[in-house]
Amino acid sequence: MLIHIPNLLTPEEVALCRQRLEAADWIDGRATAGDQSAKVKHNLQVPEESTAARELGDIVLRGLARNALFSSAALPLRVYPPMFNRYDVGMTFNTHVDNAIRSVQGTRMRTDLSSTLFLSAPDEYDGGELVIEDTYGAQAVKLPAGDMILYPGTSLHRVNPVTRGSRWASFFWTQSMVADDAKRRLLFEMDMSIIQMRSIVPDDHASVLGLAGCYHNLMRMWCEV
Numbered sequence: 554m555l556i557h558i559p560n561l562l563t564p565e566e567v568a569l570c571r572q573r574l575e576a577a578d579w580i581d582g583r584a585t586a587g588d589q590s591a592k593v594k595h596n597l598q599v600p601e602e603s604t605a606a607r608e609l610g611d612i613v614l615r616g617l618a619r620n621a622l623f624s625s626a627a628l629p630l631r632v633y634p635p636m637f638n639r640y641d642v643g644m645t646f647n648t649h650v651d652n653a654i655r656s657v658q659g660t661r662m663r664t665d666l667s668s669t670l671f672l673s674a675p676d677e678y679d680g681g682e683l684v685i686e687d688t689y690g691a692q693a694v695k696l697p698a699g700d701m702i703l704y705p706g707t708s709l710h711r712v713n714p715v716t717r718g719s720r721w722a723s724f725f726w727t728q729s730m731v732a733d734d735a736k737r738r739l740l741f742e743m744d745m746s747i748i749q750m751r752s753i754v755p756d757d758h759a760s761v762l763g764l765a766g767c768y769h770n771l772m773r774m775w776c777e778v
């Protein structure tokens with residue numbers, strides 16, 4: 554399931570990120586790639602341990618913390634510190650799968666969900682689509698600056714070559730409380746239906762209480778915390 558999260562960052566936050574990234578150091582993106590990925594990856598990244606990456610990462614984490622759609626769709630347990638990349642003309646990242654396990658300050662986490670937060674407007678560059686192999690076929694994604702796509706970490710994906718301009722983004726992984734994509738999807742759809750129902754009938758209506766009870770009891774059954 555691909556989830557488009559509009560306006561994860563405000564235009565002011567995007568502008569601040571862009572301003573800081575203009576002045577940041579950029580290194581070869583292969584620094585964080587696994588063996589298979591390194592062969593097909595050609596882009597630039599801000600070093601993970603740099604002050605710029607940490608400060609900008611905090612802006613992204615604050616955006617995630619206030620976003621109800623992210624919370625409902627990802628059911629996050631741990632979020633990898635956001636990283637920042639850039640594709641100039643000719644740069645690309647061919648088809649690959651992300652490493653299943655990542656280490657954050659000595660703690661291992663599972664990459665259940667991948668995220669790309671766009672920091673360039675679509676008219677600033679040509680090419681550069683994120684192409685994700687979904688159960689419904691390949692989906693090409695190119696979103697407004699400040700918008701994010703959330704997709705299963707299990708998916709094969711690539712970034713098409715940039716043919717004009719430059720594509721800037723933040724990317725990171727999330728370990729979900731619910732490892733299984735199908736179960737997480739069911740909980741998300743149920744949550745969305747309950748929200749919709751609460752706009753039609755009172756919050757204390759028996760149907761809302763019953764469904765909310767089912768939702769939380771499924772969470773108890775399926776969540777690892």
Ligand code: NI
Nearest residue numbers: 649650651710
């Ligand atoms: Ni990837």
